[in-house]
Amino acid sequence: MSTASGLLEIRPEGLYCPPGGFYIDPVKPVDKALITHGHADHARAGHGAVMATSQTLDIMAIRYGEDFTGSRQIANGTQTVNDVSVSFHPAGHVLGSAQIKITHKSTGTAVITGDYSRQPNPACAPFEPVPCDILVTEATFALPVFRHPDPLGEIARVLASIEAFPDRAHLIGAYALGKAQRVIMLLRMAGWDCPIFIHGALQRLCDYHIDQGVPLGDLRPATIDRGKKSDFAGQIILGPPSAFAATWAQRFPDPVICFASGWMQVRARARQRGVELPLIISDHVDWPDLTQTITELNPAETWVTHGREDALLRWCELQGRTARPLRLLGYEEEQD
Amino acid sequence: MRAFAALLERLAFTPQRNGKITHLKQYFSATPDPARGLALAAITGDLGLKAVTPSLLRGLAAERVDPELFAMSYDFVGDLAETIALIWQPASTTTDVPLPELVDELTNTPKSQLPARIADRLDTMSANDRYAYLKLATGGLRVGVSGRLARMALADFGSLPLADVEEIWHGLTPPYANLFAWAEGGEKPEAAAHAPFRPVMLSTPTDLAALSGYDRAEYVAEWKWDGIRVQAVCDQGTRRLYTRTGDDISAAFPDIIDALDFDGTLDGELLIKRDDIIAPFGDLQKRLGRKTVSRKMQESHPAHMRVYDVLMWEGHDLRALPFAERRGQMDQIIKTIDQPRIDLSPLLDFATWDDLAALRADPPDTVIEGVMIKRRDSPYLGGRMKGPWFKWKRDPMLIDAVLMYAQRGHGKRSGFYSDFTFGVWDADALVPVGKAYFGFTDDELKELDRFVRNNTTETFGPVRALKPLKVVEVAFEGLNRSPRHKSGVAMRFPRISRIRDDKPAAEADQIQTLRDMLD
């Protein structure tokens, strides 16, 4: 068992695997990229070749057009890329999301989690723990204040608010890939079987989820015929957060602005966004799940990327674990 | 506790007052006594718990959490109680402890045992409950509900006249069981307390055209002073100073309280007065909103009450008498009180409404904001919006300014850019001089919103910087010197009174115009 020196390194384009000759979730166009999932800060257009799950490849094609890459390779079991073997494992984050396991006979095994979550998510396959020597983990919510509550409890708050304000429309901000479909599925699980109205920017990804067997129920476009504003009283409408800053929100009657995000755990964040009903629903691991995952996999080294590295490094130090920060450039604060 | 925690959360994030009232009403109807009354008192700041200090909370956290991890978390969250509520090890099972039990415990636990007791409680609560509990214990709820709003919700909940609720409010103490009983169809509680607040008589705006329809002989007039309307009460030794909405501001004005050496209830204007000079409103503002006031401040900013009316005197309720009769008694009353801090607002000498207009246009003191006109035969009618009293304010000051920044509004206006920062020219540059959120019609709001979207030069979070193109007429009620503002002036009640599409930005006013208005 060796340290991973040689298996992975940081380059300006992102995390690189020299013996494999590929990047993982690079932030700039490269010859060969392995992509964990379809979110924009991980999956960018313009690479020479992309290897990803078939769903992630589909999603990239939906978002960037069919010509988003020179060539595509569907991840399927264990495959060999140059000197390393590569396999993709469900990350429980969004539809198609995967952790990538890479093994080189002389340097050992690394798992790059991408973004992941261990809460049950009816819109995608559950996280699979993969033993490894090096765990490259995300750290979006790596502060001990982040403990995501039961998402059905959050949905119950929306339904209670509709009861309290039957004349007002409830507008839920949710990112187009993953969060929107998860919120819809949670609403369905909570018994909301009325039509749910969606902003145009969510349409294609919702259609794709339905194609892939995620039963989102009756979805309708959130468009208004002249003079029918009141039709949206007591209804649920989903849109991408960006739409809330635009004139789009004006068309609904006295809307209750809700936002589904792990960041909503912190009141100042919710206030900053002008949210009236913050919903703590996250597609990332919270602090207990993150630290539990590290304990469970017990890797020789933990590499921390993409988020609040300092707190997780401190925790590793307290646990006597070897850890290092991968201060990758090009990732903004994670959207969730 | 769970219901209380949920209420706090909704109140904190609900911007509009109607929404807040809805949440409060729903809570009142779903919650039994005494929990709902204690919650009400906690929200209005009338619970009076021994304050649990921040250092006590820090100590609790230090026992449970690595200090470095705690510091990083606090840094991110920005609020001590919230950080502790979130970081605390979650309970395996949570208990929903009734609010009265917690209030009782926080009131009666000896200080030395308090940290351990609080930690035990935190151990069995959900994160949301922990937050509400810690906010309750530290006494800083800050959910944007004033005493006035709480009373409105209560009046609405019981379909009671707001004036009646305000009148008895100060006689009641938490948990207000008799008040809730009344709201639910029981008997009206007696205003049992000493020195109760009585609803004040309000006035309706008027102008020369409207006044000319009235017989001048039936009315008297006096100056409307630019302070705040107050009610001063001394009832069997208990002394109180209330605002016009019944908030008790006695603690901030011990100098006035000292002077209430009588038995009665007076209505008047609170001012700052040095020798014979009434100071501008800005001076009074320095003394408002304080819990205590230093001796130095009392000397540099001496408070004064200029009396408009008398409601009670030595056990007699004078409110049903005609104004002329009350006024006749007041001359004597003020002489009897014989306190330099308390004087009578003089009546104006005028023969015609035009005479009054002339007086109003050129008042002898800049701290006069118009005239009050009162029917000689009017009884003192508390709380009624339309009545026999009129206010005729000085015309507002006007300037033409250029819109500089815009921010989105809340509630009905979310999605619209409705909060504007405007500026005037200082040589070639615009200097911001104020903010306005209202004054425009719905159609004008749409027009302004469209302008903002099409003319943004930069965005900073929720704020958009605008091309200097749009001129608006801003009306305001007064101007103070303000070293805190770059422009050196601060406007009172600015509002957008007109959109000046006829005016190019270069012809908007200069900062000198405002400076000239200062004196």
Ligand SMILES: [Zn+2]
């Ligand atoms: Zn992601």
Ligand SMILES: [Zn+2]
């Ligand atoms: Zn990410």
